[in-house]
Amino acid sequence: MPLPARAALCLLLCAASAHAGIGQRFPSERQVVTDPVTGTPLTFLTTRAHGDSKIYPTHPQWTADGQWLVFRSQLAGNEALAVNEATGAIVQVTEGGYTGMLNLARKSMKLYFMRQDREPGRLQVIEVDLAAVLADSAAGKPRAADAYQRLCGVTPATLGAGGDMALDADEEWVYFRVGKEEAARHLAPGTKIEPNFGPRKMGAGPNGIARMHVRTGEIRHVVSVPFQVGHIQANLWRPGELVFSWETGGKSPQRTWTVQADGSGLRPLYPEAPYEWVTHExxxxxxxxxxxxMGHRPIPGGATAVGGPATDVGGANPGQDAAWGPAGTREKPSGLGIVNLRTREMTIAGQTPSGSGLWHVHGSADGRWAVGDDFSRSVWLIDRRTREMKLLTTGHKTTAADHPHPTFNADGTKIEIQSAMLAADGRSMNIVVVPVPPDWLARK
Incomplete structure (x- = not known):
């Protein structure tokens, strides 16, 4: 190769290397696929095997402008990506990795997450200016990561911090789990510490929740409990209100809990009976x-569910172990429950006539719709006013690496899922947007 050409190639490779980070762009993979069973148009925003997965349903999926979906993938290593719903453009929006939950702000184009600090046991809380990243990426002029990423604060190793970080509705505080030693310091003397529960040998306490102010880095303790804390989520409309779970890997003695940011008001959210298998709030x-x-287990000595067997698992789904006890059958009411935080009243919005029943659930912010997936990886839409149910999409393969995890967008017109429908290996997930049917949206 002539020297000038070799020099030009070197400069080109150096430039590409310099831009291989936050703001890096990838070709669109966008493809609309018609569901072969329901006819629903499914917008696959990713279609290749990059190990994609969506943010968990407890947290927002779309950016504040409603144009981009942020997701996890190995396309850029351990970095978060954003995909434009209209164009399919994919942009890397973190650099330096992350751990735990990705938190999209609803009022600002910001992303918050945790990542490992250089000091063992410490975690950084990072803020990303998504508006700047996406604008510079579109202009072909991405800058260094420090131009977009801001360190909010660092958790001391003594906290044992981690878990599902949640961003408060005021976008001033983030909440995260603290470990046993820190939690024990704040428990009342004589508190009974819960042991492990169930065959997965999880659930033992104590654990706690702390919060950090994203402007000052100030850390305050919120609450300690005598059991293992699972998912932590903030009420996205009411600052200072949290919902969290007692995590056992399956049925919990009391799954759902709520507390205020100052530690007051701690109580079970939905007080459950021993025969109820409550999950995925x-x-x-x-x-x-x-x-x-859940209504996923056969009634001991009883008949199968109406319309088919009470289970449709084939080894692909959890909860069949006898060691979980009597919970999770349809001998008692089951289905997609909705509880009011103020009145404490609960209603069941719907339930599948057979099979596992609804498993991962969500609802639209306007109160019109609810949605859930089941063990077959089918997704069901519910009209909360009429209780009518509609199968939106199915065929997402029980061999998939994860479950659909349906989640509504802010205005309740679309649902994001993750799907292995197109996966050659039957496992690899892609990011998909499913519309609420136009005739349902037209209902008064």
Whole structure:
């Protein structure tokens, strides 16, 4: 190769290397696929095997402008990506990695997450200016990561911090789990510490929740509990209100909990009975939380569910171990439950006639719709006013690496899922947007 050409190639490679980070762009993979069973048009925003997965349903999926969906993928290593729903453009929006939950602000084009600090046991809380990243990326002029990423604060190693970080509705505080030693310091003397529960040998306490101010880095303790804390989520409309879970890997003695940011008001959110298998709670409106009361297990010595067997698992789904006890059958009411945080009243919005029942659930912020997936990876839409149910999409493969995890956008017109429908290996997930049917949206 002539020297000038070799020099030009070197400069080109150096420039590409300099821009291989936050703001890096990837080709569109966008493709609309018609569901072969329901006819629903499914917008696959990713279609290749990059190990994609969506943000968990307890947290927002779309950016504040409603144009981009942020997701996890190995396309750029351990970095978060954003995909434009209209164009399919994919942009890397973090640099330096992350751990735990990705938190999209609803009032500003910001992203918050945790990542490992250089000092062992410490975690950084990072803020990303998504508006700047996306604008510079579109202009072909991405800058260094420090131009977009801001260190909010660092958790001391003594906290044992981690878990599902949540961003408060005021976008001033983030909440995260603290470890046993820190939690024990704040428990009342004589508090009974819960042991592990269930065959997965999880659930033992104590654990706690702390919060950090994203402007000052100030850290305050919120609450300690005598059991293992699972998902932590903030009410996206009411500052200072949290919902969290007792995590056992399956049925919990009391799954759902709520507390205020100052530690007051700690109580079970939905007081459950020993025969109820409550799981996958999600705050869906300013005053409501959706959750699943599972009906996935056969009644001992009883008949199968109406229309088919009570289970449709084939080894692909959890909860069949006898060691979980009697919970999770349809001998008692089950389905997609919705509890009011103010009145404490609960209603069941719907339930599948057979199979596992609804599993991961969500709802639209306007209170019109609810949605859930089941063990077959099918996704069901519910009209909360009429209780009518509609199968939106199916065929997402029980061999998939994860479950659909349906989640509404801010205006309740679309649902994001993750799907292995196109996966050659039957496992690899892609990011998909499913519309609420136009005739349903037209209902008064």
């Amino acid at each position: 999600a705050v869906i409106t300013p005053d409501e939380v959706a959750f699943a009361i």
